[in-house]
Amino acid sequence: MIEIRNNLVARVIEAEREGWLGEIEGLQVSLAGAEGKIEQLDTEDAGRSMTVDLGIPVFRAGDQ
Secondary structure (H helix, E strand, O other), X not given: OHXXXXXXXXXXXXXXXXXXHHHHHHHHHHHHHHHHHHHHXXXXXHHHOOXXXXXXXXXXXXXX
């Protein structure tokens, strides 16, 4: 996903340099989508790496 984002950045720069006004907006929309997806994936990864304390099970008389 990072590679896709980097490619889109390069394409936006190229479109601006070449004056391809019709392409710039579409590329910027795609770039925003890629950046949003990267952020979403980073957030999901951060949530997975957290340790959760589940406590120690307690057995009561009569439990089997």
